[in-house]
Amino acid sequence: MQSTIVIIAEHIEGKLKAITFELAALALTLQQHKPGVVKAVILGNDMEETALKLSRTTGLDVMGIEVPGLVSYHGEVYKAILSKLLGELQPAYVCIAHTNQGLDFAPGLAVGIDAACITGVEQVFHENKCIYFSRVTYNGKIIATVTAEIEPVVVTLQPGRFKPHFSKNSTAGLVELRTLPYLPQTSRSLGIRPAQTDDAGLAEARVIVSAGRGIGKKENLNLLYRLAELFPKSSVAGSRLVCDMDWLEKQRQVGITGNTVAPELYIACGISGAVQHVAGMGDAGFIVAVNTDPNAAIFNVSDICIVEDLTTFIPEVLAAYKEKKEAKHE
Ligand SMILES: Cc1cc2nc3c(=O)[nH]c(=O)nc-3n(C[C@H](O)[C@H](O)[C@H](O)COP(=O)(O)OP(=O)(O)OC[C@H]3O[C@@H](n4cnc5c(N)ncnc54)[C@H](O)[C@@H]3O)c2cc1C
Incomplete structure (x- = not known):
């Protein structure tokens, strides 16, 4: 049976974040070591357009999950819906961004799907039929090499470590849209407040x-x-x-x-x-x-x-x- 590698796209109100394309690069590298299909999953309130854009820019098959009311990221909703969906997809690897958002739901998701969880990975390599990840610890002083004993494996990717992947021939992947309603039970999102754009002159400073x-x-x-x-x-x-x-x-x-x-x-x-x-x-x-x-x-x-x-x-x-x-x- 072919294995599946899933990336969870990161976006803010439908605007894809750069790390999503780095996740695609990580998944394609994993695919070289573990042949199978790579799928991108994206969740949100109104996902059709963003899902189509993601499939066009990466060439990957995309599952757009429409969650009515999910205007901005919500950890509880992500964990509940992704646990269910990944239970169906049975992926070998789930690639998530090592960002505030990814770090918020990745460990809980790993628990929800009985997966191993390796966070903050920077590189991936293959030796003796085994896939290894490297991650830095102790504030960058030590590079640890880690492997998982079980599958699935939830992996969070440190931003800036993989060259973003963009489809060269602009052939879009398949897009599947599904609606999965879910109402958060324990918390509610107050929305996203944009950061102040003033950088105190850092961009111009020599x-x-x-x-x-x-x-x-x-x-x-x-x-x-x-x-x-x-x-x-x-x-x-x-x-x-x-x-x-x-x-x-x-x-x-x-x-x-x-x-x-x-x-x-x-x-x-x-x-x-x-x-x-x-x-x-x-x-x-x-x-x-x-x-x-x-x-x-x-x-x-x-x-x-x-x-x-x-x-x-x-x-x-x-x-x-x-x-x-x-x-x-x-
Ligand atoms: C998702 C995520 C995002 C993050 N984003 C950022 C980010 O954008 N920017 C960022 O900076 N960090 C970020 N961090 C935090 C980052 O991981 C580190 O915790 C942080 O950068 C450490 O800050 P620091 O070097 O000031 O402090 P510390 O790690 O505490 O280092 C202090 C240093 O000062 C040295 N020192 C102590 N006393 C003296 C002295 N008298 N003279 C000279 N040296 C001395 C010590 O040897 C030590 O090396 C992020 C973390 C996460 C998980």
């Missing part, structure tokens, strides 16, 4: 000084602002933890759930270098990192690695700059 939790306390941001002032066209940004703690405004967050930046110089201060952060700054022209931990993952993507306490290192840089400037004017 130099970004970025704060991580390693700055220790909000007051230490002053050091980073003073460091940034040494450069024209500079800005201060931060990791998600720093923004979540309200040390910096949300618009200044760099990473997969924040801004993607590519300044000429990125100075990472007290940032561990988690994949979700690096995904947003890895294309910077030159990266300098200051971290007390010589094994910090940020050093893997840095051009200059400074193993120092930033609260002593930055004041020394500022003092050295001041001294040089004064000497110039004497």
Whole structure:
């Protein structure tokens, strides 16, 4: 019997997200190791047009599941409907985005269909008739190789790790539409509020000084602002933890759930270098990192690695700059 590999498309109110095409690429890679059919499943209120678009752009067969009233993502509805549907499809692999949305329903779905669950995968490879996934752990310090002992396997894919798949010959796959009503029992969605689009000038900044939790306390941001002032066209940004703690405004967050930046110089201060952060700054022209931990993952993507306490290192840089400037004017 042929196996089935399913991807769960991610969209916001019918607008397909880029990760959906990366999921298609992952599924097609899995298909090379485990021959079978690849199917995309998409859920929402009014799915015909989006399902057709998905089949045209990927060339995959698509199941559009119309759920009356499902205007925006709802974890309970996703888990209930997908458990039922996947029970029918009997897939070997279910590929889901490792995003806020995917992380919300993937583990529960895996429980619902008695599947193994491997999260945050970055690569897939095949050895001795076995499929392995790699995923980073300990904030990027260790790469773990994982395999599942059973099928089905729910896999969540880290964004930015697979080149998005688009159909080359624009031959659309088959589209099947079904209506599956489901009313949430325990929670209701309040809808989606768009994020503020203002990125605090990060896109234009030539130099970004970025704060991580390693700055220790909000007051230490002053050091980073003073460091940034040494450069024209500079800005201060931060990791998600720093923004979540309200040390910096949300618009200044760099990473997969924040801004993607590519300044000429990125100075990472007290940032561990988690994949979700690096995904947003890895294309910077030159990266300098200051971290007390010589094994910090940020050093893997840095051009200059400074193993120092930033609260002593930055004041020394500022003092050295001041001294040089004064000497110039004497
Ligand atoms: C779905 C999802 C989405 C996410 N999206 C994002 C995102 O968009 N952006 C993002 O940044 N993160 C994101 N994260 C969180 C991410 O996984 C990490 O938790 C986060 O990036 C870690 O932030 P940090 O490096 O500031 O803190 P930590 O991981 O706590 O690192 C602090 C670092 O500071 C160093 N340090 C401590 N004291 C000093 C000192 N005195 N001087 C110098 N160095 C010091 C430590 O050695 C450590 O390396 C996301 C996570 C998930 C699950």
